[in-house]
Amino acid sequence: MLRSKEESSPKKIHFLHVLALAILLVVIVAFFSSNTFGSHSLVINEVMASNRNIIADEDGDYPDWIELYNSGSSTLNLEGFYLSDEPANPQKWQLPEVILEAGDYLLIFASGKDRTDPEGKLHTNFRLSADGDDVVLSTADVRIIDSVETEYLPSNISYGRAADSRETWHYFFDPTPGKQNSDIGFKDKERPQAENETVYINEFMSSNRTSIMDEDGDRPDWVEIHNFGEEAVNLKDYSLSDKEDNRYKWRFPDVTIEAGEYLLIFASGKNRYDPDGPFLHTGFRLNDTDDTLVFSTPNGKTIDEIKIRDQITDVSFGRDKNDKDSWVYFPAPTPGFENYTQGFEELSGETLPTTYNLHINEAMAMNTDTLADEDGEYEDWIELYNSGDEAVNLYGFGLSDKVDDPFRWEFPEIIIEPESYLLVFASGKDRNPQPGLSPHTNFRISRSGETLVLTAPTGQTIDKLATGSLAAGISVGRHPDGLEGRFFFTEPSPGSTNSKNALRGYAQSPVFSHRGGFYDDGLTLKISVADPQTTIRYTTDGKEPDEDSPLYSGPVEIDETTVIRARGFAEGKLPGDTANDTFFVDETIHLPVVSVMMDPKDLWDPHVGIYVRGYNADPEFPYMGANFWQRWEKDIHLQFFEPDGILGLSQDLGIRIAGQFSRGMDMKSFNVFARNRYGSDTIEYPFFPKKELTTQKAITLRTSGQDAVYTKIRDIMMTSLLDTTDLDYQAFRQSVLFINGEYWGIYNIRERINANFIGYNHNVNPDNVDLLQGNSIIRAGDNEDYLAMRDYVDRNDMRKDEHYAYVSSLMDMENFMDYWIAQIYFANQDSANIRFWREQNGGKWRWIVFDLDWGFFNVNHNTLAFVTHPDGTGAGRNLSTVLLRNLLKNDEFREEFIRRFAYHLNHTFVPERVIGVIDELAANIEPEMPRNLERWGGSMNNWHNQVQQLRDFAKGRPAVVARHVQRKFNLSNDEMEAFDAWSR
Numbered sequence: 001m002l003r004s005k006e007e008s009s010p011k012k013i014h015f016l017h018v019l020a021l022a023i024l025l026v027v028i029v030a031f032f033s034s035n036t037f038g039s040h041s042l043v044i045n046e047v048m049a050s051n052r053n054i055i056a057d058e059d060g061d062y063p064d065w066i067e068l069y070n071s072g073s074s075t076l077n078l079e080g081f082y083l084s085d086e087p088a089n090p091q092k093w094q095l096p097e098v099i100l101e102a103g104d105y106l107l108i109f110a111s112g113k114d115r116t117d118p119e120g121k122l123h124t125n126f127r128l129s130a131d132g133d134d135v136v137l138s139t140a141d142v143r144i145i146d147s148v149e150t151e152y153l154p155s156n157i158s159y160g161r162a163a164d165s166r167e168t169w170h171y172f173f174d175p176t177p178g179k180q181n182s183d184i185g186f187k188d189k190e191r192p193q194a195e196n197e198t199v200y201i202n203e204f205m206s207s208n209r210t211s212i213m214d215e216d217g218d219r220p221d222w223v224e225i226h227n228f229g230e231e232a233v234n235l236k237d238y239s240l241s242d243k244e245d246n247r248y249k250w251r252f253p254d255v256t257i258e259a260g261e262y263l264l265i266f267a268s269g270k271n272r273y274d275p276d277g278p279f280l281h282t283g284f285r286l287n288d289t290d291d292t293l294v295f296s297t298p299n300g301k302t303i304d305e306i307k308i309r310d311q312i313t314d315v316s317f318g319r320d321k322n323d324k325d326s327w328v329y330f331p332a333p334t335p336g337f338e339n340y341t342q343g344f345e346e347l348s349g350e351t352l353p354t355t356y357n358l359h360i361n362e363a364m365a366m367n368t369d370t371l372a373d374e375d376g377e378y379e380d381w382i383e384l385y386n387s388g389d390e391a392v393n394l395y396g397f398g399l400s401d402k403v404d405d406p407f408r409w410e411f412p413e414i415i416i417e418p419e420s421y422l423l424v425f426a427s428g429k430d431r432n433p434q435p436g437l438s439p440h441t442n443f444r445i446s447r448s449g450e451t452l453v454l455t456a457p458t459g460q461t462i463d464k465l466a467t468g469s470l471a472a473g474i475s476v477g478r479h480p481d482g483l484e485g486r487f488f489f490t491e492p493s494p495g496s497t498n499s500k501n502a503l504r505g506y507a508q509s510p511v512f513s514h515r516g517g518f519y520d521d522g523l524t525l526k527i528s529v530a531d532p533q534t535t536i537r538y539t540t541d542g543k544e545p546d547e548d549s550p551l552y553s554g555p556v557e558i559d560e561t562t563v564i565r566a567r568g569f570a571e572g573k574l575p576g577d578t579a580n581d582t583f584f585v586d587e588t589i590h591l592p593v594v595s596v597m598m599d600p601k602d603l604w605d606p607h608v609g610i611y612v613r614g615y616n617a618d619p620e621f622p623y624m625g626a627n628f629w630q631r632w633e634k635d636i637h638l639q640f641f642e643p644d645g646i647l648g649l650s651q652d653l654g655i656r657i658a659g660q661f662s663r664g665m666d667m668k669s670f671n672v673f674a675r676n677r678y679g680s681d682t683i684e685y686p687f688f689p690k691k692e693l694t695t696q697k698a699i700t701l702r703t704s705g706q707d708a709v710y711t712k713i714r715d716i717m718m719t720s721l722l723d724t725t726d727l728d729y730q731a732f733r734q735s736v737l738f739i740n741g742e743y744w745g746i747y748n749i750r751e752r753i754n755a756n757f758i759g760y761n762h763n764v765n766p767d768n769v770d771l772l773q774g775n776s777i778i779r780a781g782d783n784e785d786y787l788a789m790r791d792y793v794d795r796n797d798m799r800k801d802e803h804y805a806y807v808s809s810l811m812d813m814e815n816f817m818d819y820w821i822a823q824i825y826f827a828n829q830d831s832a833n834i835r836f837w838r839e840q841n842g843g844k845w846r847w848i849v850f851d852l853d854w855g856f857f858n859v860n861h862n863t864l865a866f867v868t869h870p871d872g873t874g875a876g877r878n879l880s881t882v883l884l885r886n887l888l889k890n891d892e893f894r895e896e897f898i899r900r901f902a903y904h905l906n907h908t909f910v911p912e913r914v915i916g917v918i919d920e921l922a923a924n925i926e927p928e929m930p931r932n933l934e935r936w937g938g939s940m941n942n943w944h945n946q947v948q949q950l951r952d953f954a955k956g957r958p959a960v961v962a963r964h965v966q967r968k969f970n971l972s973n974d975e976m977e978a979f980d981a982w983s984r
Contacts, residue, residue, distance in 0.1 A: 098118050359481070366470055394415070445467060506574045518641075521586070603739070691761075704748060825909050894969065
């Protein structure tokens with residue numbers, strides 16, 4: 001058989017096969033090198049899977065998005081390309097005919113809306129998952145030319161190619177949809193911390209009621225930035241936010257903060273960023289119960305990220321001036337200045353569209369004499385105005401001072417006629433209207449500022465009015481009636497059209513060149529305001545400045561201890577906040593210092609002064625009927641300085657004379673109250689280091705009562721001895737008082753015994769407490785249960801176990817025993833001065849030890865017999881002894897009473913311990929006593945003798961009391977051995 005030429009050459013055939021295979025490989029490589037992922041000019045450049053507010057689509061929504069980029073040098077027609085979130089189904093969504101020029105970007109919303117009009121926005125038919133997803137780009141012949149797999153993406157963070165490397169992917173905290181990716185990206189999606197920054201958040205307040213006021217007269221939240229460095233920093237494009245996932249919520253304008261300077265920004269929601277304006281304002285507010293405050297660099301690096309949790313009203317949170325990494329609470333905030341005050345670590349006008357034509361037209365929070373209600377009382381009030389031409393039935397509408405509780409008070413059936421006004425007293429009395437009378441809400445209006453809300457029964461907000469700060473006699477409202485805006489009126493007009501004399505806001509508050517505190521020598525004080533149209537008036541006598549006070553025209557020379565109060569006044573505005581400070585010159589004091597500023601007339605005027613006898617006093621001590629026996633309360637500003645001179649508290653409060661017969665003495669005690677009308681109804685400061693207590697409604701500045709002319713430590717010494725027991729007693733702080741810059745002497749700061757004292761110390765609701773004094777005088781709650789218990793003890797034989805068991809279920813027997821054991825040991829002959837309490841609905845009665853200035857005098861006094869006398873005990877034998885006398889008839893009670901008495905004599909009242917407390921408290925005030933005695937009379941020799949008498953009492957009293965116990969209960973010498981342990 002003959003073969004062809006090729007067949008006859010096997011080597012040649014092999015060569016041709018190899019050549020064909022080589023050509024095929026070249027074609028394949030060339031194809032993939034130009035069409036597969038890694039070399040195609042069309043790439044996925046950036047992806048966002050949780051778009052909160054970076055970029056909106058045409059519907060105003062914020063969908064996920066994918067950005068494509070033409071990295072080549074030629075124009076591309078994208079028709080026939082596909083995007084998908086499923087690698088197994090790469091042709092999920094087809095791109096329309098879109099021309100993408102070289103170097104251009106195309107943004108596609110991964111919204112699920114499936115829109116392919118090339119003239120509009122492009123939308124895929126799928127969405128992306130923030131928990132992790134795939135994005136696949138492919139051609140018509142199912143060739144995948146690019147893909148990216150994302151892990152969890154936090155909100156507003158994108159994932160994209162690094163600007164300088166096509167193969168490297170970064171997380172971007174400043175996404176750039178449709179634009180070139182940022183030069184700054186991060187491999188880690190955790191927010192990077194800024195390095196080498198010198199500007200930080202230094203202090204902030206998220207619940208501002210009485211702190212600094214803005215240019216509109218409002219008191220928004222605020223944030224203070226401080227430059228800790230040695231060079232100025234331009235803050236342009238730095239950002240503040242209350243969202244971790246949107247740190248660019250508010251950006252700084254072109255503003256420079258100098259080295260060591262402080263910059264204040266109001267977190268008001270007003271969004272003002274004119275660097276030449278009065279203040280900067282963010283576009284967000286802070287939530288004082290649960291929020292995050294974030295301060296970031298222009299490239300998204302975190303400078304500060306601070307969690308806000310349950311902040312206290314009017315207390316700021318800031319860096320400790322001695323350790324900028326430590327954060328503390330400041331009850332005396334310092335917005336715009338160094339955090340120089342004392343801190344502590346832990347805590348115990350807008351009109352909306354409406355179809356109702358109803359408006360909150362006017363409101364007043366400090367109604368002193370404008371309009372009385374049916375009880376003759378001057379309560380807060382709110383005026384509604386119907387600007388429409390139809391009557392409105394207000395049944396079911398809500399009125400509130402809380403935006404998040406719009407139906408705090410609901411209207412009954414009330415008709416408000418067209419173009420008419422309705423007056424509602426915001427009195428807290430909660431009354432429906434009677435014919436011809438106004439309704440009363442169940443809330444009051446804070447003078448420091450509230451947002452009043454009117455809500456339709458459907459829940460629709462009808463109107464809001466932010467009242468701003470309101471002084472006495474000033475109302476706030478609309479002008480003209482019913483329109484937008486917020487004005488202040490010096491001529492309130494409840495129930496009629498608002499005054500034409502409408503003022504826009506408040507004058508600026510002055511700033512002192514020096515802060516208050518202690519100075520070795522005198523100083524020159526400058527007072528200034530930024531507004532050239534504002535004039536400054538000031539006082540040095542304690543009175544709050546008014547338009548008749550001296551005009552500030554130049555620096556004030558201070559060469560002795562002085563209080564300065566300054567206030568701004570401007571045409572067309574209300575007077576601004578008063579700046580208050582105390583300047584102590586050449587004062588050497590090692591105790592805490594209280595400085596009280598008040599109008600001298602409120603002290604000394606015979607008609608209204610609380611410290612003088614006036615015209616109606618009896619001629620004999622204690623001068624009953626005198627002014628100081630009245631329950632008059634006066635406005636003050638109080639500052640508290642720690643022993644190291646650091647200001648701890650600066651607050652507007654109210655003051656009254658305190659005490660009983662000690663009122664007739666020259667040196668008087670005071671009660672100090674926090675109330676809404678002064679700006680806040682609490683005092684937030686840890687006065688008492690031995691108690692974890694930062695909140696008080698009131699405090700007492702006590703002279704030591706009848707002991708004021710003896711030792712000044714008698715009362716606090718005795719209560720100090722009880723710190724190892726379960727008895728309730730008032731905490732104290734030895735201090736020095738100045739009034740209007742004048743030295744007033746040594747005072748003890750004490751807790752006030754009221755329902756709030758019980759609430760704070762026992763973690764109970766003070767509104768659910770029965771608090772009584774004397775025999776059954778009501779101080780809170782009611783006395784019915786106590787009277788019933790006392791009557792039961794009086795009428796039933798306490799020797800019987802069933803009767804004793806029943807009474808034991810009503811009162812804390814050990815507390816009751818310890819209370820009377822202490823009173824007996826102290827030889828307190830004013831034992832009728834007694835207070836006791838219980839939590840309602842099942843709580844047991846407990847007794848509170850207080851007012852012991854008649855104790856520790858007569859070492860031989862048989863107080864046990866005195867407090868069990870059938871005719872009564874205390875001054876005038878006015879206090880019933882039914883409980884103790886009858887309970888002592890019970891064997892169990894009597895035996896435990898005797899046992900506890902022996903224990904306390906051997907431990908609580910052992911002489912060495914008592915004398916140690918006496919010596920410590922006396923040593924605290926001894927350096928200050930000469931000046932106190934110079935002010936009020938007396939001698940150091942007499943004071944030393946009085947203190948020694950306390951020591952002598954401590955040594956001799958246990959044996960005396962033991963004899964009284966033995967005689968009262970007929971105890972044998974063997975039974976008395978337990979009482980002798982203290983002497984061995």
